Amino acid sequence: xxxxxxxxxxxxxxxxxxxxxxxxxxxxxxxxxxxxxxxxxxxxxxxxxxxxxxxxxxxxxxxxxxxxxxxxxxxxxxxxxxxxxxxxxxxxxxxxxxxxxxxxxxxxxxxxxxxxxxxxxxxxxxxxxxxxxxxx
Numbered sequence: 001x002x003x004x005x006x007x008x009x010x011x012x013x014x015x016x017x018x019x020x021x022x023x024x025x026x027x028x029x030x031x032x033x034x035x036x037x038x039x040x041x042x043x044x045x046x047x048x049x050x051x052x053x054x055x056x057x058x059x060x061x062x063x064x065x066x067x068x069x070x071x072x073x074x075x076x077x078x079x080x081x082x083x084x085x086x087x088x089x090x091x092x093x094x095x096x097x098x099x100x101x102x103x104x105x106x107x108x109x110x111x112x113x114x115x116x117x118x119x120x121x122x123x124x125x126x127x128x129x130x131x132x133x134x135x136x
């Protein structure tokens with residue numbers, strides 16, 4: 001899938017339930033209506049794609065490396081994420097990722113939900129991410 005060219009225009013997330021699910025490799029297996037609305041991708045376009053299709057270039061790789069280390073250990077991860085929409089615009093969210101377990105207690109996927117970021121904390125997060133990117 002071709003990645004859009006980023007446009008410096010934010011779309012504000014309204015906080016309504018935005019859910020996606022992936023397998024253990026980060027391939028999207030489910031998206032809800034709010035996901036489709038916010039990202040601009042249809043359900044059919046999203047399912048089967050790597051979730052990092054939404055990764056904005058302003059997001060440092062290390063932020064996601066820490067996320068993967070956390071969720072692969074079976075622990076819940078929460079963090080600020082800047083996502084890239086299909087139209088090139090972006091949106092900020094706080095993502096909460098919960099490992100899904102099978103009947104044997106093994107991780108078989110992840111469920112991600114989002115909430116509205118605190119704008120004051122978002123300023124310091126942006127600064128931290130800019131610093132992290134400068135070291136990549």
